[in-house]
Amino acid sequence: MKILVPTKRVPDTDQKIKVSSDGTGVQTNTLPFIINPFDAIALEEALRIQEGASDEVEVITVGIGNDEYEKELRAGLAMGADRAIHVSTDELLDPWNVSKVLKVIVEKEAPDLVLMGKQAVDDDSNQAGQFLAAQLDWPQATFISKIELADSKANVERETDLGIEKLSLNLPAVITADLRLNEPRYASLPNIMKAKKKPIDSIPLTDLGIEIEPKIEIISVEAPSSIRSCKKVETVDELLTLLRDEAKVL
Amino acid sequence: MTSADQSPVRGADVIIIGGGVAGLSTAWQLKKRGLSVLVIERQQLGNGSSGRAAGLLGQLRGTKAATKMLMDGLQVVYDLEKQTGLEIFVQTGSIRIAETEERSQEIRRLVDMGRSIRFPIVDLEIDKLQERLPYMKVDDIIDACFCPTDGHIQPAELVQAYVKAGRAEGVQYITNCRVEKILVEGGKGVGVQTAQGEFRADFIVNSTGPWSYYLADLSGTSLPTAAIGHYYLTTRPTDKVHVGKRSPAVRNRHHRIYSRPESGGLIVGMYEAEPDEYNIEDLPHDFDMSLMKAARDNYNVALLIHQAQQRFPWINERTPMTITSGIMTFTPDGKPFCGKLPDVEGLYHCAGFSGHGIVQSPAIGTIMSDLITRGETEYNISEIEADRYFELPELRDRVEVKARCADMYGRYYGQIEGQSS
Ligand SMILES: Cc1cc2nc3c(=O)[nH]c(=O)nc-3n(C[C@H](O)[C@H](O)[C@H](O)COP(=O)(O)OP(=O)(O)OC[C@H]3O[C@@H](n4cnc5c(N)ncnc54)[C@H](O)[C@@H]3O)c2cc1C
Numbered sequence: 001m002k003i004l005v006p007t008k009r010v011p012d013t014d015q016k017i018k019v020s021s022d023g024t025g026v027q028t029n030t031l032p033f034i035i036n037p038f039d040a041i042a043l044e045e046a047l048r049i050q051e052g053a054s055d056e057v058e059v060i061t062v063g064i065g066n067d068e069y070e071k072e073l074r075a076g077l078a079m080g081a082d083r084a085i086h087v088s089t090d091e092l093l094d095p096w097n098v099s100k101v102l103k104v105i106v107e108k109e110a111p112d113l114v115l116m117g118k119q120a121v122d123d124d125s126n127q128a129g130q131f132l133a134a135q136l137d138w139p140q141a142t143f144i145s146k147i148e149l150a151d152s153k154a155n156v157e158r159e160t161d162l163g164i165e166k167l168s169l170n171l172p173a174v175i176t177a178d179l180r181l182n183e184p185r186y187a188s189l190p191n192i193m194k195a196k197k198k199p200i201d202s203i204p205l206t207d208l209g210i211e212i213e214p215k216i217e218i219i220s221v222e223a224p225s226s227i228r229s230c231k232k233v234e235t236v237d238e239l240l241t242l243l244r245d246e247a248k249v250l
Numbered sequence: 251m252t253s254a255d256q257s258p259v260r261g262a263d264v265i266i267i268g269g270g271v272a273g274l275s276t277a278w279q280l281k282k283r284g285l286s287v288l289v290i291e292r293q294q295l296g297n298g299s300s301g302r303a304a305g306l307l308g309q310l311r312g313t314k315a316a317t318k319m320l321m322d323g324l325q326v327v328y329d330l331e332k333q334t335g336l337e338i339f340v341q342t343g344s345i346r347i348a349e350t351e352e353r354s355q356e357i358r359r360l361v362d363m364g365r366s367i368r369f370p371i372v373d374l375e376i377d378k379l380q381e382r383l384p385y386m387k388v389d390d391i392i393d394a395c396f397c398p399t400d401g402h403i404q405p406a407e408l409v410q411a412y413v414k415a416g417r418a419e420g421v422q423y424i425t426n427c428r429v430e431k432i433l434v435e436g437g438k439g440v441g442v443q444t445a446q447g448e449f450r451a452d453f454i455v456n457s458t459g460p461w462s463y464y465l466a467d468l469s470g471t472s473l474p475t476a477a478i479g480h481y482y483l484t485t486r487p488t489d490k491v492h493v494g495k496r497s498p499a500v501r502n503r504h505h506r507i508y509s510r511p512e513s514g515g516l517i518v519g520m521y522e523a524e525p526d527e528y529n530i531e532d533l534p535h536d537f538d539m540s541l542m543k544a545a546r547d548n549y550n551v552a553l554l555i556h557q558a559q560q561r562f563p564w565i566n567e568r569t570p571m572t573i574t575s576g577i578m579t580f581t582p583d584g585k586p587f588c589g590k591l592p593d594v595e596g597l598y599h600c601a602g603f604s605g606h607g608i609v610q611s612p613a614i615g616t617i618m619s620d621l622i623t624r625g626e627t628e629y630n631i632s633e634i635e636a637d638r639y640f641e642l643p644e645l646r647d648r649v650e651v652k653a654r655c656a657d658m659y660g661r662y663y664g665q666i667e668g669q670s671s
Binding site: 014030035074075192 | 538541545555556
C-alpha cells in the first residue's frame with residue numbers, strides 16, 4: 001500500500017503577522033516556517049497507519065515550492081516518511097494549480113490513498129483536496145477526525161455541527177485531516193539521522209507538462225483592525241440589551 | 251499600566267530596564283527603601299525568559315554562598331505569598347540521583363556542605379525511591395538524597411506577586427516601551443532614550459536578561475553574557491501516568507535532565523552539551539519569546555526526548571506533550587553579574603542568571619538594592635560581582651564570550667560539581 005501526503009510549507013501564523021510593503025501578501029522574511037499543521041496531522045496519521053499495518057505501507061510526502069522547501073520535506077522524512085518528492089518552482093500556486101500538480105504526481109505514483117490537511121493555515125482556502133479528488137474523479141472525505149482502513153475501504157468519521165458523520169469510501173480516495181485526528185509526533189533521534197540519507201526526488205514544475213493557469217488574483221492584503229472596542233457592562237440586563245439592540249445577535 | 255504620555259513621571263531616582271523577575275524584584279526592594287522607581291519594559295512584564303521558566307528551586311548548590319542566597323530567597327517568597335495571597339512556591343522536595351561512583355561522590359560532597367550550614371537533607375534508601383516516584387526507572391541508581399524543603403516556584407505567580415507588591419509600594423511600570431539607548435554623560439549613566447522620549451534617573455539598572463549584553467553595548471560598556479536556547483517538555487496526564495502535585499523534583503545530572511510535576515503531567519528539561527546560540531541583536535525589535543516554537547525535527551528536542559526516556563521509559567516522541575522553547579542568559583562561569591562596572595558610574599547590571607534567575611531573584615532584589623543604596627551588602631557576593639571579568643580583554647570579544655557561555659551551559663550538568671571550579 002502506498003500513501004501520498006502533500007505537505008505545504010507555511011509561515012507560522014501564531015507569530016505576529018505584518019502585511020508586506022507592496023500590500024499583496026505578508027512579510028515573510030522574519031517569520032519562521034513550519035509544515036502546515038493540518039498536513040503534519042495527515043502525515044502523522046499516515047505513519048500510524050504504516051506502523052499498525054500488517055502489510056508493507058510506503059509513505060511519500062510531496063512539496064511544491066522553492067528550494068527552501070527541502071527543510072520541511074526533511075522534517076517530514078525525520079518524522080518517518082519513506083521518501084519525498086519536491087516539485088520545484090518559485091511560483092506561488094493557488095489551490096486549483098496545486099491540485100493540477102498533485103494530479104500528475106498521483107498518476108505517476110499511483111497511491112492507494114492521498115491524505116492531506118483540510119487546509120493550509122496561510123491562505124485558509126480549504127480547496128486543494130476537493131479539487132484534487134474532482135480532477136482524479138476519486139471519492140473524497142474532508143475534515144476527518146478518525147480513519148480506519150479495511151478491505152480496500154476507508155471508514156472515516158467527520159465532525160459536523162449536527163454530530164459525527166460516518167462515511168465509508170472505496171480506495172483510492174482523497175481524505176483531508178481535521179485538527180482532532182491526532183497529535184503529530186516530534187522526530188526521534190535515530191529518525192533524524194536516517195532522514196539525512198532518505199531520498200528527496202526533485203522535479204522542476206516545468207517538466208510536468210501542465211499549464212499553470214492562475215485562477216486567483218490577489219488585489220490587496222490588509223491587516224485586521226487592531227482596535228477592538230470593548231465595553232464593560234454592569235448588569236446582565238444591560239448585556240442582554242446590548243446583544244439585542246447593538247450586536248443584533250438575539 | 252500607565253503609558254508614558256499620560257504619566258507625569260519623566261524620571262525617577264532609579265530606572266530599571268527590563269521587567270523580568272530580576273528587574274521586578276529589584277524595583278520592589280528599592281521602593282521599600284524609599285527611592286522612586288520606574289520600570290521600563292519593551293513588551294509585557296514577565297514576557298522574556300521569566301515567562302518561559304520551569305522554576306525549579308534546588309537550594310543545594312556548589313557553594314555555601316549560593317545555597318544561603320536561595321534559602322533566604324525562599325523566606326522572601328513566603329513573605330510575598332502572605333502579602334499577595336498568591337501561591338508562588340510549591341514544596342515538593344527534590345531528589346538528586348546518581349548512577350555512577352563519581353556522581354555519588356558529588357552528592358556526598360553536596361550533602362556535607364549542606365549539613366554544615368544546617369540545610370535539611372534526608373538520605374534516601376534506593377528502595378524507597380520507587381515509592382516516591384512510581385513513574386521513574388530506578389534500577390540503575392546507586393545513590394540519592396532528598397531535600398524536603400525544595401520544590402518549584404511558579405514563574406507567572408512570582409511575576410504577578412512582584413508587581414502586586416511593587417505597585418502597592420508605588421513602583422511605576424511602563425510597558426511596550428523599548429529602551430533604545432542608555433544616556434551616559436561624563437562617564438555617568440543619567441537616563442534612557444525610548445520611543446516615548448527620555449527618562450532621567452540617578453541610578454539605572456540593566457536587567458534585560460538575554461538582551462543585557464546588547465544594552466551594555468548601547469551604553470558603551472561591555473557585559474560578557476550570551477543568549478542560549480533551552481527546551482523542556484511537559485507531558486499531559488494520562489490514565490497510565492499521573493504525576494501528583496507534590497511529587498518530588500528530580501535532578502539527574504548523569505543524563506543531563508531535571509523534572510518536576512506540572513498539572514498532572516511531568517516537566518522534563520535538559521542541559522544539552524551543544525545548545526542553540528542566539529544573536530539577540532539580530533532578532534526583530536518586536537520578537538516575542540512566548541511565541542517560540544520548535545520544529546518537528548529539532549535535534550535538541552529529539553535529544554531531550556531521548557534523554558527523558560532513559561529515566562522515564564514511558565516518554566517517547568509520540569507521547570502527548572508540549573515543548574517549551576526559550577532563551578536563557580548565560581555567563582562564562584554560570585554566575586550572574588550584579589553591580590557596577592568601572593567605566594560607567596550609576597549604571598548597575600543585574601543579568602546572566604544562567605538558568606536560575608527565577609529562584610535567585612528574591613535574594614538578588616535585596617542584594618541589588620543594598621548595592622544601590624549603601625554600596626555594600628551583607629551577602630558574600632564575590633562570585634557574582636559584575637566586574638569580575640572586566641580586566642580580561644578576551645571577554646570583550648563576542649565570539650569568544652558566546653563560545654565560553656555555550657561551553658558553560660554544556661558543562662552545567664556535564665561536569666562533576668565540586669571537582670572543578
Ligand atoms: C526554557 C527555560 C527554562 C528555565 N527554567 C528555569 C528554572 O527551572 N529555574 C530558574 O530559576 N530559572 C529558569 N530559567 C531561567 C529564568 O527564566 C531566567 O534566569 C530569569 O527569568 C531571568 O530573569 P531576567 O529578569 O533576568 O530576564 P527576563 O525575564 O528575560 O527579563 C528581561 C526583560 O527585559 C526586557 N527588555 C529587553 N530589552 C529591553 C529594552 N531595550 N528596553 C526595555 N526592556 C527590555 C525583555 O522584554 C524582558 O522582559 C529558565 C529559562 C528558560 C528559557
